[in-house]
Amino acid sequence: MVFSTLGLGFLIGMQHATEIDHVAAVSSIASSKAGVRSISRHGLFWGIGHTMTLLLVGGTCIILRTSMPDNLASQLEFAVGVMLIGLGAHVLYKLWRDRVHFHSHQHQGSGSTHFHAHSHRADRDEHGASQHAHVHDDGVPWRTLVVGLVHGMAGSAALVVLTAATLDSPWWGIIYILTFGIGTAAGMALLSAVIAAPITLTARSLTFANRALQAIIGIFTCAVGVRILLETAHQAFANI
Numbered sequence: 664m665v666f667s668t669l670g671l672g673f674l675i676g677m678q679h680a681t682e683i684d685h686v687a688a689v690s691s692i693a694s695s696k697a698g699v700r701s702i703s704r705h706g707l708f709w710g711i712g713h714t715m716t717l718l719l720v721g722g723t724c725i726i727l728r729t730s731m732p733d734n735l736a737s738q739l740e741f742a743v744g745v746m747l748i749g750l751g752a753h754v755l756y757k758l759w760r761d762r763v764h765f766h767s768h769q770h771q772g773s774g775s776t777h778f779h780a781h782s783h784r785a786d787r788d789e790h791g792a793s794q795h796a797h798v799h800d801d802g803v804p805w806r807t808l809v810v811g812l813v814h815g816m817a818g819s820a821a822l823v824v825l826t827a828a829t830l831d832s833p834w835w836g837i838i839y840i841l842t843f844g845i846g847t848a849a850g851m852a853l854l855s856a857v858i859a860a861p862i863t864l865t866a867r868s869l870t871f872a873n874r875a876l877q878a879i880i881g882i883f884t885c886a887v888g889v890r891i892l893l894e895t896a897h898q899a900f901a902n903i
Contacts, residue, residue: 668830668839669838669839669842670842672823672826672839672840672842672843672846673842673843673845673846674846675823675843675846676842676843676844676845676846676847676848676849676850677846677847677849677850677853678850679823679843679846679847679850680710680846680847680848680849680850680851680853680854681850681854683887684743684747684814684887684891685709685814685851685854686854686858687747687750687751687883687884687887687888688709688746688747688750688810688814688884689705689706689709689807689851689854689855689858690858690880690883690884691747691750691751691753691754691880691881691884692705692709692750692804692806692807692810693705693706693855693858693859693862694754694862694876694877694880694881698859698863699856699859699860699863701859702855702856702858702859702862702863703852703853703855703856703859704804704852704855705804705807705855706851706852706853706854706855706856706858707848707851707852707855708803708804708807708808708811709807709808709810709811709814709848709851709855710811710844710847710848710849710850710851710852711808711811711848712807712808712809712810712811712812712814712815713811713812713814713815713844713847713848713851714811714815714840714841714843714844714845714847714848715811715812715815716811716812716813716814716815717815717823717840717843717844718837718840718841718844719815720815721823721827721837721840722836722837722840725827725833725836725837725840726833726837728833733898734898734899734900734901737895737898737899738895738899738900740891740894740895740899741891741892741895741896741899741900742813743813743814743888743891744887744888744889744890744891744892744895745888745892746810746813746888747884747885747887747888747891748884748885748888748889748892749888750810750884750888751880751881751882751883751884751885751886751887751888752881752885753881754877754880754881754884755878755881755882755885758874758877758878758881823839823840823843826839827839827840827843861876862876
């Protein structure tokens with residue numbers, strides 16, 4: 664029975680990754696990236712951050728046999744709305760500020776071709792004479808991790824804690840949360856790979872289409888954030 668519940672938690676976690684606010688957050692982060700591997704990596708780290716917060720806060724609630732107040736959950740959701748508006752606005756601001764486009768190139772000896780974002784905002788030379796040096800994104804994507812951390816206890820993730828608390832042992836509850844988190848991380852990595860397809864495709868040769876796609880992502884992310892603010896503002900600040 665317990666193992667079937669854990670399996671269900673993993674599947675629910677994968678489904679949880681497809682919630683609209685999660686899609687908006689990762690899309691806004693991925694909009695300036697190119698390549699399935701890079702964008703999927705950001706989605707994975709979003710899921711890791713999400714799981715870390717859920718384990719910390721949810722595990723504490725289970726062990727102490729307490730629950731999160733409704734207004735606190737709404738305040739966390741409100742914070743997610745603010746964050747999404749910030750992410751979407753940042754995408755639109757960068758699109759307006761920078762002349763961002765993408766280049767393909769090969770490193771000597773590797774034989775593999777990949778794409779990277781590049782801006783000519785500060786260039787005084789013609790495009791052909793400008794430098795295209797860049798740094799590969801091989802470190803931990805901290806901004807993506809932080810976005811996942813903020814998302815960890817907002818929305819329906821709080822329901823996972825309630826489900827985990829119904830299990831016989833608090834440790835099984837924590838394992839359930841971990842399984843749910845692994846499913847969420849896996850689901851977000853897969854979803855990010857899907858998001859990466861049109862971004863990478865347009866990055867190869869359709870600069871105008873890529874910029875239009877970034878604009879759509881920025882507006883969509885802001886719209887989701889505004890919707891969350893309108894839905895949660897009353898309950899979040901009802902007792903203030």
